[in-house]
Amino acid sequence: MNVLIIEDEVPAAEKLERYLSRYDSNINVLKKLTSVQDSVAWLKQNQEQVDLIFMDIQLTDGKSFDIFKEVTLSKPIIFITAYDDYAIDAFKVNSIAYLLKPITFDDLSQSMQKLTSLRENLGNAPQNTGELNMVLQNLSKKNYKTRFMVKLGEHIKSVTTNDVELFYAEGRTVYLYTVNNRKFIIDYKLEELEELLDPVQFFRANRSFILNINAIEDVVVYSSSRLKVTPRLDLNKEIIVSREKVSAFKDWFNGL
Missing domain, CATH: 3.40.50.2300 (Response regulator)
Structure with missing residues (x-):
């Protein structure tokens, strides 16, 4: 050999x-x-x-x-x-x-x-x-998660990952945001989601956000060589790519 x-x-x-x-x-x-x-x-x-x-x-x-x-x-x-x-x-x-x-x-x-x-x-x-x-x-090849079960009042529904714009963590609570700007609480940590989601489609930008590649409206260079991401949904929160993740984010955004 x-x-x-x-x-x-x-x-x-x-x-x-x-x-x-x-x-x-x-x-x-x-x-x-x-x-x-x-x-x-x-x-x-x-x-x-x-x-x-x-x-x-x-x-x-x-x-x-x-x-x-x-x-x-x-x-x-x-x-x-x-x-x-x-x-x-x-x-x-x-x-x-x-x-x-x-x-x-x-x-x-x-x-x-x-x-x-x-x-x-x-x-x-x-x-x-x-x-x-x-x-x-x-x-x-790994079988990545393709849908999430969410609660809507007394009802439950299934949301496909293609309909997920981003995941946002606030304290111990993690929210799933959909394409129509609705949010649902899900019983996952961001660390768990990183393992469950397809890394070609999703990227963890920082401690609070996991983004869908299809949900990004704009990316601009921010202070100290960081990046600021604007999602296409109306989100009253600033998304900054951590400095240590900038290189990996660029590779992901470029399809590498």
Whole structure:
């Protein structure tokens, strides 16, 4: 098996290579790369030689997700990172595992066994590569919540996520706002909603708001490099994207 390691921490890359050799002495590490730029250049020329990619998320010149903007990767990927914030993004691509540093030999072994199991189920013939990638992508898909039950007086009704403009938390109470500017109290915390909602459609802008991409009227640069979002519904509240979320918001707003 030919493996590519994309990792900007030399000790971590060397440790991973030792683990791979310990797991299977026939594994061949083709290359160890440390940056987005070098990875893009190398993969454009050599991707067909690779059977598996180990990929750190934070690299010397950006996040490894930037690689996917330049290269269409068709190989299974095992992400290794010190952060758990990017799990959802990782599983949008051909990821079969998401390992948190410091990884152990057992972590690596379980990930490799998962890959072996997938390949055994599909067969190892070259013509099954596309089928393997399809299975990997299907495994990474998550069933997100599509509707919420809300109370209207003595009645209950169902609101689809497409009809949700935003979610707003005020103290311990969380409100769901609909396209017709109605609001309902729901029995969820914003932290729970983050896990239940499709991240392509919804984004948590700050401690109080989760926004629907289709509900945004305008975005302007605010003080201290923050962003101010104006929803299309008539909401007498200011929505400011937290400074630490600005970069992620731009990626989300841009469809990345």
